[in-house]
Amino acid sequence: SQQGEEDPQALSIQEGENATMNCSYKTSINNLQWYRQNSGRGLVHLILIRSNEREKHSGRLRVTLDTSKKSSSLLITASRAADTASYFCATDVGGGSEKLVFGKGTKLTVNP
Amino acid sequence: EAQVTQNPRYLITVTGKKLTVTCSQNMNHEYMSWYRQDPGLGLRQIYYSMNVEVTDKGDVPEGYKVSRKEKRNFPLILESPSPNQTSLYFCASSFWQTSTDTQYFGPGTRLTVL
Numbered sequence: 001s002q003q004g005e006e007d008p009q010a011l012s013i014q015e016g017e018n019a020t021m022n023c024s025y026k027t028s029i030n031n032l033q034w035y036r037q038n039s040g041r042g043l044v045h046l047i048l049i050r051s052n053e054r055e056k057h058s059g060r061l062r063v064t065l066d067t068s069k070k071s072s073s074l075l076i077t078a079s080r081a082a083d084t085a086s087y088f089c090a091t092d093v094g095g096g097s098e099k100l101v102f103g104k105g106t107k108l109t110v111n112p
Numbered sequence: 113e114a115q116v117t118q119n120p121r122y123l124i125t126v127t128g129k130k131l132t133v134t135c136s137q138n139m140n141h142e143y144m145s146w147y148r149q150d151p152g153l154g155l156r157q158i159y160y161s162m163n164v165e166v167t168d169k170g171d172v173p174e175g176y177k178v179s180r181k182e183k184r185n186f187p188l189i190l191e192s193p194s195p196n197q198t199s200l201y202f203c204a205s206s207f208w209q210t211s212t213d214t215q216y217f218g219p220g221t222r223l224t225v226l
Contacts, residue, residue, distance in 0.1 A: 031212050042202055042217035088155065092212070099170055100145070104154035
């Protein structure tokens with residue numbers, strides 16, 4: 001079953017613009033992570049936000065978490081062509097399980 | 113260099129011919145996982161391991177086996193591959209729990225089963 005689902009499925013913007021991707025999930029979580037994947041390559045961890053945190057920053061990345069709405073957003077500011085990639089959220093399923101469930105991803109294209 | 117390696121990177125095989133995809137990490141990580149990635153379905157966890165000799169099923173374990181005899185290695189075994197196992201496979205490792213710690217991914221193995 002799909003725990004996290006990203007929205008939109010695809011996003012195309014111009015260099016310099018901000019990109020916002022959303023992730024919704026179904027069950028209570030302990031943590032939510034965002035990963036990036038360049039085409040056909042391994043995923044790279046971007047940021048982890050815990051359920052008791054509301055916002056986290058890392059460089060040009062800003063992640064928010066709203067546990068009441070079971071949603072998270074990833075904002076990339078001042079985007080660059082090199083940010084072109086797919087972005088995935090991943091959540092645990094709670095209850096001490098080791099399972100990590102990924103969404104289907106948002107494919108971001110940043111046009112130069 | 114800290115990394116997760118997978119071999120082979122590309123494999124074309126035929127139905128029923130047993131194969132093994134190796135995964136090795138040099139970071140002394142406790143936790144290791146295997147995922148498959150399919151268009152429209154995202155990444156799905158196949159198996160995970162919390163330590164040597166400790167493995168458990170993920171969301172899509174059918175048709176796969178794993179073993180964890182050494183901390184650094186976590187091979188994925190397909191005893192009798194079928195075409196529906198054609199996919200892109202990723203191995204990942206983390207120091208602590210998969211769900212609470214950064215996972216480091218290998219470069220992927222693209223498998224085609226004819």
